[in-house]
Amino acid sequence: MLAHCTDDRKTPECSTKSMDPVEYTLRKRLPRKLPKRRNDVYINMKTDFKAQLARCQKLLDGGAGHKEICIHGLGLAINRAINIALQLQAFSQGALQLAANTSTVELVDDLEPEDPDEAGEPLTRTRNNSAIHIKVFYPNA
């Protein structure tokens, strides 16, 4: 059973950004943890594409298959989410339908001063990123 796919690119990583006079360490904060139903799939760039596709397929198939699943993608994972949704639709030979919604997600970065003695304050910077939410469902006959 695969672990929950979390949003990508938001694990805290240390990368120095040398644009301020005081050197800062950039730490990307994870986006807010969103409530997740059983048929919610969050796509990231780390997990194998085939594995994510198989997971979505399994959610739709089977005896306990859901009537619809919702695929979410943030930033670079938008492309992958769209690909997965279109592949699912192609495999179903037209039985599935897609509904796509877009949104903007606010992301917060923490900037910490490199040197603890430096006079820099830990800053936070917010930026926006695009997200897509694709509903894949069997239309009611």
Add this chain to the structure above:
Amino acid sequence: MSGMSFSSREPSTCSTSVPKTHHSVTTMDGSLNTCSAKPAPAGFRRVSSTGEPSSCPVPGLGPGVLEMRVKEGSKIRNLLGFAMSRLQGGGHVSPVSQVMFTGTGRAITKTITCAEIMKRHIRGLHQVSKLQYRTVREVWQSREDESIQMTVVKKVPAIYIFLSKEPLDPLELGYQSPAEMSSSSEENTSGAATESSRKRHCSPCSYETVQLSKIKRSTQEHTATAYNY
């Protein structure tokens, strides 16, 4: 579903011909096989790239629709400057009330960003988003020998984001109403029961921002906060 092969990369579903014969044409068969061929054949340069014009999937269009084709290298500032001026009415031309952003492949993210920024500047825009595959036909020519050509036909994902000042059909797949939404809220055309659980407000997010910038924190605290997610 037999004969499917996947690579871990994006399935742009291309198939290229290996032998460098004169004017060889490679076409896709019906199945969506993804190949692991490198995107640019060595020693070739792309001569022409013609997209098969796919029918506009959004029904109920008005007569004048501004179509904005977003490419990978497009500058968002230029795109939005033009679209805004057209939507709000330039000096010499009558204002358009509907605009459609289209993008394929790597430009999809930029397309979505353009549409989102436009929705933020101009309130009350109805949105319909559509996804589909689009076939693109590229002709590659060898650098050394000009006569050797290769035609590649591939399917790339495409997105069509239709923004309109006039109300659109709410039952349309991919419809989003122009209500005030900030972060990660979802409109469901069916299944309204889940809608309340999915609406999120931005206020906690901005509250966190204000709080953190005031207090001087240690590194451990930051790590702990981040890992709590």
